[in-house]
Amino acid sequence: MDCKNTTKCKIISVVEKKGKPTRGVLRQNKAELEAEHARYFANKDLDFFIEHYWTVRWDLSDKDPYLAETLPYPSIHIVFDRSGSKIYGITKGRFSYLLKDKGSVFGIKFRPGAFYPFFKKNVSLLTDKTLEIDQVFPINVSRLENEIFKKEDDEDRIQIVESWLKNHIPEKDPNISYINSIIDKIKEDREIRSVDKIVKLFSIGKRSLQRLFKEYVGVSPKWVIQRYRLHEVAEKIEKTEKVNFAELALDLGYYDQAHFIKDFKNTIGLSPEEYLKTIK
Known part of the structure; x- marks a missing residue:
């Protein structure tokens, strides 16, 4: 118009x-x-x-x-x-x-x-x-x-x-920009599967990173990593006809499929297979 x-x-x-x-x-x-x-x-x-x-x-x-x-x-x-x-x-x-x-x-x-x-x-x-x-x-x-x-x-x-x-509007806090640069990296880089990787990439102490996230974000950096990876999983289940959950678990950095299924079920309330049935 x-x-x-x-x-x-x-x-x-x-x-x-x-x-x-x-x-x-x-x-x-x-x-x-x-x-x-x-x-x-x-x-x-x-x-x-x-x-x-x-x-x-x-x-x-x-x-x-x-x-x-x-x-x-x-x-x-x-x-x-x-x-x-x-x-x-x-x-x-x-x-x-x-x-x-x-x-x-x-x-x-x-x-x-x-x-x-x-x-x-x-x-x-x-x-x-x-x-x-x-x-x-x-x-x-x-x-x-x-x-x-x-x-x-x-x-x-x-x-x-x-x-x-x-x-x-409060004063702009530089910690906010720093935190978002870390989180943007977590979103973009699927190879980030552990807090240690963030520590290395951003040259920050592990305890300092954890304190910063607890105070400003409200959750741990480990939780943030797992949440973005679970977003990927849910999207793949939604868009893919057949999902190999064992391969997906390894691709997301899990040592075995059992831990992946446990995390998925604890968060979503259903196993990956059960969730798949609710959307097909």
Whole structure:
């Protein structure tokens, strides 16, 4: 649609849309049928701290409820939800949310380590926990929720959220850039299967690395490595007709298939074979 010079186009040119998530969403093909997902980059004044905004909309008025599940990244989220807006620490297992009737949620995904300057405490205190938003930010949450959900367009919602966030921007902490360079390397380099490899690549002491991740990220570097490798596994199971789990376990750095299956089941709640049956 050619909408040159309209207000709508001006807003869209400011808010840049990001591609759909390719990893982390379990049973992704089915999830896309049940709900609409969208992600947007943050304004340049905020993108040091914020990886992206995300929205999920669904209308299951004439359908059964759907349990949406993800394998969360090492990031803190603020989620605005009519049933209860919260700050979500990293979930070590899988995160589940029941979609029913009709609704939407709006989320802010912080870069790994980037919530620390807002929280000003050890971020591991939030791991596997939620926190009320007004325990960190001086705000009337109900009023902000109402402003957000009055708007239908994601771009309008983002403008409201960014206007609020800009009043609370802390100093840029160089540790955040350092942490993200490590995590980017973990994502890109499939040969990184141990903390010792990170220690060598970044010339940092193992204990210093572990303390840094505990304080800023909320989980250990070992957990981060395993989580990104599990993302790869879930994606391969979703997209590959036949999966050789023994080869996959070795490829991901496991000594044997049994340890791989144990980690997978502890995280997702099903063995790889059982999970495969739920998506085919």
